[in-house]
Amino acid sequence: MNQKEEKYERLIEICRALPPLATAVAHPCDRTSLESAVKAHELGLIAPLLVGPRERIREVAEECGLNITGLPIVDAPHSHAAADKAVELVREAKAEAIMKGSLHTDEVMAAVVKREGGLRTQRRVSHCFIMDVPGHENVLIISDAAINIAPTLADKVDILQNAIDLGHALRFPEVRVAILSAMETVNPKVPSTLEAAALCKMVDRHQITGALVDGPLALDNAIDLEAAQTKKIDSPVAGRANVLIVPDLEAGNMLAKSLSFLAGAHSAGIVLGARVPIILTSRADTLRSRLASCAVAALVASKRREEAQVTG
Numbered sequence: 001m002n003q004k005e006e007k008y009e010r011l012i013e014i015c016r017a018l019p020p021l022a023t024a025v026a027h028p029c030d031r032t033s034l035e036s037a038v039k040a041h042e043l044g045l046i047a048p049l050l051v052g053p054r055e056r057i058r059e060v061a062e063e064c065g066l067n068i069t070g071l072p073i074v075d076a077p078h079s080h081a082a083a084d085k086a087v088e089l090v091r092e093a094k095a096e097a098i099m100k101g102s103l104h105t106d107e108v109m110a111a112v113v114k115r116e117g118g119l120r121t122q123r124r125v126s127h128c129f130i131m132d133v134p135g136h137e138n139v140l141i142i143s144d145a146a147i148n149i150a151p152t153l154a155d156k157v158d159i160l161q162n163a164i165d166l167g168h169a170l171r172f173p174e175v176r177v178a179i180l181s182a183m184e185t186v187n188p189k190v191p192s193t194l195e196a197a198a199l200c201k202m203v204d205r206h207q208i209t210g211a212l213v214d215g216p217l218a219l220d221n222a223i224d225l226e227a228a229q230t231k232k233i234d235s236p237v238a239g240r241a242n243v244l245i246v247p248d249l250e251a252g253n254m255l256a257k258s259l260s261f262l263a264g265a266h267s268a269g270i271v272l273g274a275r276v277p278i279i280l281t282s283r284a285d286t287l288r289s290r291l292a293s294c295a296v297a298a299l300v301a302s303k304r305r306e307e308a309q310v311t312g
Contacts, residue, residue, distance in 0.1 A: 008132050008266065008268065008289065008291070011139075011292055011295040011296065012045065012295045014295070016043075018298050018302050020047040020298075021046045021047065021096055021097050021298040022046075022047045022049070022095045023037075023046040023048050023096070023294070024049050024085075024090060024094075025048045025049065025086075025098075026051050026098060026101050026107075027051065027076075027078075027079045027101040027102055028048075028052060028060070028099075028101035029101060030102040032290075033101035033281075034066055034068075036281060036290040036291070037101075038061075038066045038067065038071075039287060039290075040291055041071065043291060045294040045295055045298055046297075046298070049071075049095060051089070052076050052101065053076065054073050079102075080111075083108050086098045086108075087111045087114075088117075090119060090275060091117070091119070097297045097298075097301055098276060098277075098279065099278075099281075099297075100278070100280050108280075109125070109147070109278075112274050113125060120274065121273060121274060123272075124155050124273055125147060125271055125273035125278075126144040126155075126158060126159040126271070126272060127145060127269060127271050127272075127280065128141050128143045128163055128166050129141070129142040129267045129269055130269070130270070131259055131266070132265055132266045132267075132289075133259055134264050139242070140244060141163050142243075142244045142256050143160075143163040143243070143245055144246070145251075145255065145256045146249065146252075146269065146271075149248065149249045153198055153199070156195060156199060157202065157207070157208060160177065160199060160213070161208055161210075162272040162273050163245060164209075164210045164211040165210065165272065165300075166300065167243055168210060169296075169299045169300045169302070170296065170299055175210060175211035175242065176211065176237045176241050176243065177212065177213040177214070177215075177237065177244075178214060178215055178222035178238070178243070178244050179195075179217065179245045180192075180215065180216070180217060180222060180246050180251070181215065181217070181218065181247060182218060184217050184218050184238075186216065190216075192247035192248075193216040197216065199213065199245075200214060211243070214238060214241075215245070217237070217241070219244075221238050221239060222244060223240075223244075224239055225238075225239030227239065266288065267285065268289050268296055269281060269293055270293060270297055277296075277297040279297045
């Protein structure tokens with residue numbers, strides 16, 4: 001095991017005590033996506049339903065030496081149909097998660113957010129990266145770097161609450177959220193600082209719950225205690241954040257990719273805010289990162305089952 005992946009290994013170990021998550025794998029028609037589903041199944045993370053062209057899936061398995069014996073295949077002629085069928089399996093209570101296969105993210109998400117027959121909830125859907133950064137003690141949640149391009153303040157309320165809920169699902173002892181900007185002072189000329197201040201006031205009024213939240217904070221004083229102390233920022237979050245909310249998709253994408261390609265971080269990914277977690281993986285991810293995404297979904301689904309029992 002790569003030392004950089006120890007935090008992911010801990011996530012996967014936690015999931016060994018959970019039942020495998022029934023997961024509709026949409027269009028697993030290349031080595032990367034089919035291998036991810038098969039290996040996650042072998043580890044007991046998911047119980048995959050392979051959704052796509054039956055013969056193509058079998059061909060890929062044979063070409064790549066992957067054992068899919070006993071795994072159900074739900075025949076769908078092409079990628080769009082596979083995405084729609086995966087959503088249908090969730091609506092029929094046959095799956096508790098969806099996993100993206102060898103199709104574009106937009107195809108999966110279009111099926112998920114359809115007004116009729118989709119998986120919408122009252123929440124806006126948002127993406128979270130779960131970053132395993134070398135030298136950083138715990139994983140970092142970054143949102144939203146993949147779905148919401150230029151989120152409004154109302155969008156950010158849901159983005160923030162989704163990320164907080166994920167922190168609890170990942171069993172963070174304390175969820176500490178930094179609302180990022182280029183500075184730690186409120187500046188009327190920088191809209192992201194005003195939105196950060198508004199979000200913090202919404203936390204004070206219990207419109208957003210479940211975490212310590214502060215902002216605006218610059219990246220350095222969000223995650224580095226010495227930087228926060230140098231700026232004399234008096235906050236239980238500054239220097240200790242484990243969730244980072246970015247101003248927009250461009251900033252989040254650059255932050256996540258900087259950590260990956262300059263700091264050697266690994267990234268797992270998940271979409272929240274729909275009726276079930278959506279596992280989004282990239283072909284550039286390591287296998288361990290892809291398995292970690294499955295583990296994250298399993299923990300999210302487990303947390304939702306617990307909450308349903310309490311409210312039920």
